[in-house]
Amino acid sequence: MTPSSPLYRRRRLTNWIGLGLSMTAMALGLAVLFWILYVLFANGFAALEWSMFTHDTPAPGSEGGGLRNAIVGSLMIVGLTVLVSTPIGILAGVYLCEYGDESRTAALTRFVTDLMLSAPSIVLGLFVYAIAVATVGRFSGYAGSLALSLIAIPVVMRTTENMLRLVPGSLREAAFALGAPRWKVASMVTLRAARSGVMTGLLLAIARISGETAPLLFTALNNQFFSTRMDSPMANLPVVIFQFAMSPYDNWVRLAWAGALLITLTVLGLNIVARVFFRDRSPR
Amino acid sequence: MNGKRHFLKSLAALALSASALNAWAADITGAGATFPFPIYAKWAEAYKAASGVGLNYQSIGSSGGIRQIRAKTVTFGATDAPLKGDELDKDGLIQFPAIIGGTVPVINLDGFKPGELRITGTVLADIYLGVIKNWNDPQLVALNPGKNLPNQAITVVHRADGSGTTFNFTDYLSTVSKTWAEKVGKNAAVKWPADTSVGGKGNEGVAANVNRVKGAIGYVEYAYVKKNNMNFLQMQNADGKYVSPDDLTFAAAAAGADWFAVPGMGISMVNAKGATAWPISTASFILMYKEPGDKAASQNALKFFDWAFKNGRKMAEELDYVPLPDALTQQIRQRVWSQIKH
Amino acid sequence: MSPAQDSATRSTAKEVLSIARQQRLQDFLFHRVTQFFSLLVLVALLGIMGSLVYNAWPTFEAMGGRFFWHVEWDIVNEDFGAAIAVIGTLLSASIALLLAVPLAFGVAVFLTETCPPWLRRPLGTAIELLAAVPSIIYGMFGLFVFAPLFADYVQMPLKSLMSGMPLVGSLFGGATNGMGILAAGIVLAFMVLPFIAAVMRDVFEITPAILRESAYGLGCTTWEVVREVVLPYTQKGVVGGIMLGLGRALGETMAVTFVIGNANRLPTSVFSPGTSIASVLANEFGEAQGLHFSALFALGLLLFIITFVVLAAAKTLILRAEKAKGL
Numbered sequence: 001m002t003p004s005s006p007l008y009r010r011r012r013l014t015n016w017i018g019l020g021l022s023m024t025a026m027a028l029g030l031a032v033l034f035w036i037l038y039v040l041f042a043n044g045f046a047a048l049e050w051s052m053f054t055h056d057t058p059a060p061g062s063e064g065g066g067l068r069n070a071i072v073g074s075l076m077i078v079g080l081t082v083l084v085s086t087p088i089g090i091l092a093g094v095y096l097c098e099y100g101d102e103s104r105t106a107a108l109t110r111f112v113t114d115l116m117l118s119a120p121s122i123v124l125g126l127f128v129y130a131i132a133v134a135t136v137g138r139f140s141g142y143a144g145s146l147a148l149s150l151i152a153i154p155v156v157m158r159t160t161e162n163m164l165r166l167v168p169g170s171l172r173e174a175a176f177a178l179g180a181p182r183w184k185v186a187s188m189v190t191l192r193a194a195r196s197g198v199m200t201g202l203l204l205a206i207a208r209i210s211g212e213t214a215p216l217l218f219t220a221l222n223n224q225f226f227s228t229r230m231d232s233p234m235a236n237l238p239v240v241i242f243q244f245a246m247s248p249y250d251n252w253v254r255l256a257w258a259g260a261l262l263i264t265l266t267v268l269g270l271n272i273v274a275r276v277f278f279r280d281r282s283p284r
Numbered sequence: 285m286n287g288k289r290h291f292l293k294s295l296a297a298l299a300l301s302a303s304a305l306n307a308w309a310a311d312i313t314g315a316g317a318t319f320p321f322p323i324y325a326k327w328a329e330a331y332k333a334a335s336g337v338g339l340n341y342q343s344i345g346s347s348g349g350i351r352q353i354r355a356k357t358v359t360f361g362a363t364d365a366p367l368k369g370d371e372l373d374k375d376g377l378i379q380f381p382a383i384i385g386g387t388v389p390v391i392n393l394d395g396f397k398p399g400e401l402r403i404t405g406t407v408l409a410d411i412y413l414g415v416i417k418n419w420n421d422p423q424l425v426a427l428n429p430g431k432n433l434p435n436q437a438i439t440v441v442h443r444a445d446g447s448g449t450t451f452n453f454t455d456y457l458s459t460v461s462k463t464w465a466e467k468v469g470k471n472a473a474v475k476w477p478a479d480t481s482v483g484g485k486g487n488e489g490v491a492a493n494v495n496r497v498k499g500a501i502g503y504v505e506y507a508y509v510k511k512n513n514m515n516f517l518q519m520q521n522a523d524g525k526y527v528s529p530d531d532l533t534f535a536a537a538a539a540g541a542d543w544f545a546v547p548g549m550g551i552s553m554v555n556a557k558g559a560t561a562w563p564i565s566t567a568s569f570i571l572m573y574k575e576p577g578d579k580a581a582s583q584n585a586l587k588f589f590d591w592a593f594k595n596g597r598k599m600a601e602e603l604d605y606v607p608l609p610d611a612l613t614q615q616i617r618q619r620v621w622s623q624i625k626h
Numbered sequence: 627m628s629p630a631q632d633s634a635t636r637s638t639a640k641e642v643l644s645i646a647r648q649q650r651l652q653d654f655l656f657h658r659v660t661q662f663f664s665l666l667v668l669v670a671l672l673g674i675m676g677s678l679v680y681n682a683w684p685t686f687e688a689m690g691g692r693f694f695w696h697v698e699w700d701i702v703n704e705d706f707g708a709a710i711a712v713i714g715t716l717l718s719a720s721i722a723l724l725l726a727v728p729l730a731f732g733v734a735v736f737l738t739e740t741c742p743p744w745l746r747r748p749l750g751t752a753i754e755l756l757a758a759v760p761s762i763i764y765g766m767f768g769l770f771v772f773a774p775l776f777a778d779y780v781q782m783p784l785k786s787l788m789s790g791m792p793l794v795g796s797l798f799g800g801a802t803n804g805m806g807i808l809a810a811g812i813v814l815a816f817m818v819l820p821f822i823a824a825v826m827r828d829v830f831e832i833t834p835a836i837l838r839e840s841a842y843g844l845g846c847t848t849w850e851v852v853r854e855v856v857l858p859y860t861q862k863g864v865v866g867g868i869m870l871g872l873g874r875a876l877g878e879t880m881a882v883t884f885v886i887g888n889a890n891r892l893p894t895s896v897f898s899p900g901t902s903i904a905s906v907l908a909n910e911f912g913e914a915q916g917l918h919f920s921a922l923f924a925l926g927l928l929l930f931i932i933t934f935v936v937l938a939a940a941k942t943l944i945l946r947a948e949k950a951k952g953l
Contacts, residue, residue: 011847018849019740025732029819030749033756036767036816043770059325060488061511061603088663095660109664111941112671118870118937119674120877122904123926126911127674130681130923137356137577138313150670157667181649183656211760214879214904218911224325225338233313233340238762242880245766247488248495248512253770260763271758275751347913354915439803444888446701446913473701476889482805482899483888485909496774497803 044261047254056226057240060249067259069226069235073141076228077220077236078210080145085152086202090191092153093160093198098186100161110161113154122214124150129218141230144220151212152205159201163194200274207270211263213238237263312585315342316349316362317448318486320383320568322507324362326599327592334595339588343486347446347472353377353571359581361571364448365472366550376574379548380620381567382589384606385505386534387453388564390491390514392500393419393434398513399528402427404520405460405555405563411501412440412457413464414478419499434499437480441493441502444483446472452566453503456554503564506530507603521563522555529562531604537565538606544619565606572624579626586621675930682924684917693924699890699906706921708928710890714807714900715929717893718882719875721811726819727868733819734826738856739848750827756820765884768813773804773885776812781897797895807893807900810886817881818871825867829860862943869940873933879904903929 051066058065092109100106125147132143167190175185191198221233222240237259244256314324321343328339344352346363353361354375362382372379389408391401407423410416416423420433443450451472458465468474476483482497484490487504491512494502506529509516518526527533537556543549553565570589576582593613600607608616685693685706696707737750781802788798833856841851857864887899888909903925914922 011850015847015849018853019735022732022735023740025729026736029729029733029823032816033820036764037756037759039767039771040763059329060322061326061507062329088666091660092664092667095657095664099657099661103661105665105668109668111938112668114941115934115937116667116671118873118877118933120879120904120929120933122877122879122907123678123930124674126681126907126923126926127677129911130677131673133357134355139357150674153667153670157664182653186656207758211762213760213762214908217908221342223340223342224328225332225340227338227340233342238760241762241766243488245762245769246485246492246884248491248508248514249488256766260760260766263760264763267758267760268755271755344912347915349913351913351915437802444909446910469702471702475700475702479894479898480803481889481891482803483890483901483909485888496769497777497805500803 043257047258070237070240073235074237077141077144081148085149089153089156090160093157096161097164113157116154125215125218139221139233141234144216147215147219148209152209155205156201160198163197167193203270203274207267312339313358314360315352315358317346317364318343319364319449319505323605327596345445346448359585364568365451366569369547372548377571378623379569380616382570384538384567386529386562386565388506388509388529389517390494392494398515402518409457409461409464436499439497439500440478440481441490442476442481444485456564459555519563521561522557523559531606533562534565535606537561575625678927682927684920685924704917711903711906715902717807718811722814722875725815730823733823737827738830753820754824757824762880764817764881769884777802777804805885805887806897810882814875818875822871829863833859862946866940866944873937877933883908
């Protein structure tokens, strides 16, 4: 086939058109995404001030103000979630990897975990309201943590199991050959070998729950004052952003952008740390 | 593994010690109407500075306030849509007004100053019914001779959540427009008939939506209008005069009110008589239990309102709310608060 | 053996046996403890479904199957129907996918075929990071930046262009305020785009190099390789990835609530405001009582089931695609 034959020219044209369209699509898609980030950074950094960390959320119409109570509240709620989700998620992940091949419920559990990974988070908020708020009679940081745990535990479970499976079988077999009991092999050999991957999973889970708003709407509610009591409504960044962004007050809107920037930087930072951490010491 | 265990242990210790630091915690939780939120928040700020007790008020809408007090998740509920006497008795609640304010129609039209344009109740009802769809409709032009109303579609903004402000607004529309009363009626949440009707969450959401959309009209409490320099409309009251909203016209509407005529004090002040009365003036109410579960919190709440009645007048007037007259607050203390068993 | 050696052997044997018994006990405990936590997740899901059904039951009792297609959401008269919210959810998610899938496809093709190697990793990482950005950011972007621009540069010209036309004219009527189901769909598309692009790229990379190289060796153009080799090989994975994106779009609350308009009625024009299931829940849950409360749970259950079905289908497809990997 010579380069100038009509079939060849047609194929080359199709190629150019197809790739050209893809390039345009890519340029368009990436442009939009970077535009969104640019808007966030521009508005967020413009609103960022030191007073944000020393003042609490302002009343409507009051000047200035900050996000201190929301930041502390979020830290506490996320902190409790991590405390709760880490052991449960890791141990469940260990079960799925070590005993999963022998158990019938394991396959079902894996399937269910994947479903809960993508379940709409607002429905989880409804569930936690029904069992932890309405029954007790008050909104609380505990209920907020419970809702976030329902999101975090499946993430930790899945990454733990995947990381444990990557550990070479020879390591396990060597440990068994030395006479170690099964639980020691699982915890002190396999888990230790996969620990950087498991940490990655934890960081990704934290990043995921830091930005969730819907599950906190009806569980932790919000609080305009500084409070460290987890058994009553707690201020938290996502709900504060939601409330302030839709309001007509300028200082509230500015605080909303600053808060949004804080959350995004945290999430991106955690993701980047997880990647760097993982890449250095993956058991390959 | 050990490093992680140490880290987790210290986190747990930190959390426990933090929860022990209850010094800054708020004891009273309230939730409900967004209508009085600006003044309640101002009062709460000042009360905290004066007494150290915090009041955490979440403005989730009047229906939200009623729901949460019934679910006993808050110390008091706030609503501008008052409950009737038999509903109060059924739930074991008392109800009293805390502040008076006004609901104001606001617009987003370039080229006009706040309060420059006028409207009547029937025309407002027609806009919200979707009958009048454009700003240069002859009815609007007739009310505003000489003003150059643009050819722009009207975007009607309503409340997406259950709202006492909606209740009072629709109460007014039902009073002045028979079509509205038949077709829609008055309630905290209604079926908004206009095609372009867009919903906002809370008074804040409606104000924000009106600000953002050119050609929009909405209804908000006056404190939101004033703070954000929004463009409001003059309205024609029952006496046929055009009035602008401020605390004097709201007070004029409340002047002839007979508060104890209705069990639960839930009287309506819309379309009140008086040459300077603002047609959509309303009171905002507080709901509390006669036999509260958390007696200490209930007592603290009453102390807060007592303080606010005595010391909060100036703050209220600055935001163009009308504080209750002393004679009325005395009666509230004697006849309503006495029903609460502590 | 001497008696001393005998007893020494026996005591060592006893020690070994007791250590073995101890280890068996520890193993047993370890097994049961980890199993317990694993079952907790199953129990949690069952609990969620149970709680949803329990709280939604009064609605189904009152309205029966009619709930699913009844076009009404009347809080005052307690007349509820899921149709408005479901249609809004499906419409906004469909618009999002219609826009996001071609764009994501373009990104994935670029990343796997035509991207210069030095750009490949940073760009890939950038896409994955963008997929992690919390959805409330997209909501704020939609409200503050996108809606006004959309109103001025898209809706108004469209309206003045189309409203005169006989049949389609009414489809473009209504106020042009930058909000509505179309606007929400577009903002959702932005949110779902990096996610689908990342999944597509992962799936394209699974294609064995030998297949692609053989095709190139035969003289295929890049486009032909993509269309005739990569896509057919990965089609199950691609469809699975798209459905994962659909699942996320269906359940999204924040990105949608800001711009959808929150109007409980069926859309009559392209610019109409509407609502989605998640938005209704976010707006009305705090104040719902009685049958309204139950109706919201019924909506939540419906959303859960819809996402459940979509995700289960996606999972099965991706699983099959991964199994076919062993070529």
